[in-house]
Amino acid sequence: MTIVSGVDVFAHLVGQPEAVASLRAAASGTGMTHAWLFTGPAGSGRSVAARSFAAALQCVSKPVGCGTCRGCHMVQTGNHPDVRFVVPEGLSIPVALMRELVMRAATTPATGRWQILIVEDADRLTEAAGNALLKAVEEPPERTVFLLCAPSDHPDDVPLTIRSRCRVVTLRQPSPDAVADLLMSRDGIPAELAAMVASAAQGHVGRARRLARDPEARTRRAAVLAVPRQLSSVGAAFDAANGLISAAEAESDAATAEIDAVERAEMETALGAGGTGKGAAGAVRGAAGQLKELERRQKSRATRAQRDALDRALLDLAGFYRDVLANQWAAPVRAIHSDVHAVAQAAAERWSPESTLRRLEAVMQCRTAIDANVKPRIAVEAMMLSLWKG
Amino acid sequence: MSQASSPQLTPVLLVLGDEELLVSRAVADAAARAKVVDPDTEVREFDASTLLPGELAGLLSPSLFGGNRVAVLRGGQDAKKDLVAVILDYVKAPDPDVTLVITHAGGAKGKAFADSLVKAGAEVVPAAKLSKHRDRVDFVTAEFRRLGGKCGNDAAEALIEAVGHDLRELAAACSQLVADTGGRVDVATIGRYYKGKAEVSGFTVSDAAVAGDVPAALEALRWALHAGVDPVPIADALADGVRTVARVASAGRGSAFQLASTLGMPAWKIEKAQRQARGWTPEGLVAAMQAAAVCNADVKGGAEDRGYALERTIMAFAAARQGGAK
Ligand SMILES: [Zn+2]
Numbered sequence: 001m002t003i004v005s006g007v008d009v010f011a012h013l014v015g016q017p018e019a020v021a022s023l024r025a026a027a028s029g030t031g032m033t034h035a036w037l038f039t040g041p042a043g044s045g046r047s048v049a050a051r052s053f054a055a056a057l058q059c060v061s062k063p064v065g066c067g068t069c070r071g072c073h074m075v076q077t078g079n080h081p082d083v084r085f086v087v088p089e090g091l092s093i094p095v096a097l098m099r100e101l102v103m104r105a106a107t108t109p110a111t112g113r114w115q116i117l118i119v120e121d122a123d124r125l126t127e128a129a130g131n132a133l134l135k136a137v138e139e140p141p142e143r144t145v146f147l148l149c150a151p152s153d154h155p156d157d158v159p160l161t162i163r164s165r166c167r168v169v170t171l172r173q174p175s176p177d178a179v180a181d182l183l184m185s186r187d188g189i190p191a192e193l194a195a196m197v198a199s200a201a202q203g204h205v206g207r208a209r210r211l212a213r214d215p216e217a218r219t220r221r222a223a224v225l226a227v228p229r230q231l232s233s234v235g236a237a238f239d240a241a242n243g244l245i246s247a248a249e250a251e252s253d254a255a256t257a258e259i260d261a262v263e264r265a266e267m268e269t270a271l272g273a274g275g276t277g278k279g280a281a282g283a284v285r286g287a288a289g290q291l292k293e294l295e296r297r298q299k300s301r302a303t304r305a306q307r308d309a310l311d312r313a314l315l316d317l318a319g320f321y322r323d324v325l326a327n328q329w330a331a332p333v334r335a336i337h338s339d340v341h342a343v344a345q346a347a348a349e350r351w352s353p354e355s356t357l358r359r360l361e362a363v364m365q366c367r368t369a370i371d372a373n374v375k376p377r378i379a380v381e382a383m384m385l386s387l388w389k390g
Numbered sequence: 391m392s393q394a395s396s397p398q399l400t401p402v403l404l405v406l407g408d409e410e411l412l413v414s415r416a417v418a419d420a421a422a423r424a425k426v427v428d429p430d431t432e433v434r435e436f437d438a439s440t441l442l443p444g445e446l447a448g449l450l451s452p453s454l455f456g457g458n459r460v461a462v463l464r465g466g467q468d469a470k471k472d473l474v475a476v477i478l479d480y481v482k483a484p485d486p487d488v489t490l491v492i493t494h495a496g497g498a499k500g501k502a503f504a505d506s507l508v509k510a511g512a513e514v515v516p517a518a519k520l521s522k523h524r525d526r527v528d529f530v531t532a533e534f535r536r537l538g539g540k541c542g543n544d545a546a547e548a549l550i551e552a553v554g555h556d557l558r559e560l561a562a563a564c565s566q567l568v569a570d571t572g573g574r575v576d577v578a579t580i581g582r583y584y585k586g587k588a589e590v591s592g593f594t595v596s597d598a599a600v601a602g603d604v605p606a607a608l609e610a611l612r613w614a615l616h617a618g619v620d621p622v623p624i625a626d627a628l629a630d631g632v633r634t635v636a637r638v639a640s641a642g643r644g645s646a647f648q649l650a651s652t653l654g655m656p657a658w659k660i661e662k663a664q665r666q667a668r669g670w671t672p673e674g675l676v677a678a679m680q681a682a683a684v685c686n687a688d689v690k691g692g693a694e695d696r697g698y699a700l701e702r703t704i705m706a707f708a709a710a711r712q713g714g715a716k
Contacts, residue, residue, distance in 0.1 A: 234672045235640030238633065374686045378629045382683035385636075385676040 009055040009065040015174030027056035034140035040171030043204025046149035058112040082112035095128035122148040123157035173203035237384035252305035321360040355390035362386035401484035405493040407517030411557040416515040428458040439468035466492040467500030481510040523658040533564040539573030552584035592627030600631040621689040621696040629682035638663035674710040681706035
């Protein structure tokens with residue numbers, strides 16, 4: 001680990017020695033295939049693995065995936081002409097986009113060794129988009145590689161027809177120690193903070209880095225972890241629900257507002273150059289449609305950002321109740337939220353293990369409900385009331 | 391009414407406000423009263439923004455032939471300076487045979503004119519837009535009385551939810567309901583009458599369900615589904631019903647107006663929830679909110695029969711309410 005750290009393209013893939021070994025072998029010619037599916041829990045590094053593998057495939061030096069040659073470098077900075085990404089901005093990947101990318105992926109590589117298409121959230125393909133992809137995966141052009149990422153290879157996430165044509169790379173949840181090591185070595189985070197955020201992030205590398213670097217993210221997490229103590233009445237439960245929803249909205253607003261404004265300004269500039277000549281009225285009508293479409297996409301992206309933010313908060317909350325349970329059973333496991341260990345201990349003395357378990361289930365049920373499209377406010381309110389009642 | 395027996399007409403009326411229905415009613419009332427005194431009363435209307443001071447002076451000066459007149463000056467807020475001067479001069483010593491009705495939008499524009507008229511003794515007829523829910527409820531109940539019918543506050547609220555805030559539409563709905571039902575109108579009547587409206591359906595179902603009235607809630611649900619209302623807003627309304635009762639009940643005692651700002655809800659909604667909150671315990675509310683969350687998942691595609699999912703939620707509310715009351 002220490003020899004290649006920060007140099008080798010696989011160095012950022014934390015705690016996945018088996019996956020790295022087979023990817024490295026494939027990139028050097030052993031066991032190469034045209035379609036890959038990267039699965040693993042959130043934050044385990046599915047897209048990092050796909051990008052690293054893409055870099056190794058385009059590497060023009062030795063050892064393969066050197067991290068320093070032009071091929072590796074261009075992929076890692078996102079500038080390689082023969083590597084394309086599909087990152088859904090909304091809740092799903094539209095078919096039109098997929099068709100266009102599949103078509104481009106069929107061309108011969110311009111400069112690289114392979115023409116590569118990375119689909120970051122294959123579980124968010126619409127059925128039609130999935131079919132468009134399937135056709136390409138069924139009969140891949142000679143130099144084309146498809147790298148798909150999804151939470152699992154379950155048919156709910158990836159259609160069986162696609163799954164059956166992919167080689168699956170399963171990533172594990174990296175251990176807190178592995179995540180903390182990465183934060184220290186790559187991002188220069190102090191050891192104590194690195195250890196705290198690594199366990200708080202529950203194996204999610206991106207989340208851990210965010211907590212380590214962004215004080216506001218830490219403030220939001222602290223607010224979430226304060227919730228169990230605030231639930232003193234039915235009214236307090238509704239207030240807490242409101243607080244959680246508003247925080248998720250604020251977080252997603254902050255994340256999307258800037259890019260929304262830039263996109264809108266760019267589009268308005270592009271459309272404004274239309275002039276006033278013949279056919280200008282038609283152009284204006286078309287422009288209104290395009291702006292509407294942009295707004296729709298932005299709204300869809302905001303909804304997703306809000307759900308993601310809310311889900312992170314719910315995971316933090318679940319971690320707290322899990323810590324309380326671990327305390328009650330004196331389980332020999334490390335606390336997730338080591339910084340509020342005393343609060344968890346106090347709760348462990350006050351509640352019965354059964355009621356703690358009910359609380360943990362209420363949080364998990366809430367996540368499932370939101371995933372099943374229940375209005376987030378209603379799901380969170382029901383959860384908060386259950387947490388209060390115990 | 392003592393109006394007819396003592397035919398004392400008001401010489402100057404200021405109709406203040408921009409609620410169109412109230413303004414036209416005030417003007418019509420003034421004309422009708424004048425005609426009670428003198429059936430040959432001549433009614434003429436003028437636009438304050440274009441009327442010349444000379445024309446008005448001629449109109450208001452004593453008539454050679456006597457007889458009553460009603461002069462309606464519309465849009466008093468737009469009257470120009472010289473016209474204002476003539477009117478204010480006239481108001482000091484009005485002609486007893488003339489009723490001068492001035493309508494004024496009541497805003498900042500021309501406010502000095504309106505103030506001067508009031509100071510000079512003009513009788514004010516308020517005609518401002520009704521912004522408070524309470525006032526709308528009062529309007530509806532008064533409207534029923536005016537038409538010889540009767541309607542409680544709850545039915546008035548249901549009607550407002552179904553018809554909306556437009557007074558003209560509300561007045562039309564009141565007169566139709568009185569004509570069709572003989573004058574006695576309750577919440578169920580409103581529900582039957584306006585079953586096509588999503589708002590009334592969702593909230594009618596929710597109000598009855600939260601109040602523990604299973605038959606009424608199920609009946610309202612049937613109307614709503616029959617009329618093609620989507621189950622999703624009904625499910626949302628059910629959750630909103632529990633949420634509102636829970637938050638209001640948890641806020642403790644206090645007047646609706648005091649609680650309005652802390653809870654961020656209109657006072658009328660709080661008053662209603664305070665009534666509904668009787669019979670609920672905190673534990674019952676927890677169970678009901680959980681049922682509402684399950685219902686939300688069911689109507690969004692989880693359940694085979696979405697109508698059944700809503701029915702089950704109504705019964706779950708009733709069970710939660712009773713279970714809590716023991
Ligand atoms: Zn290289």
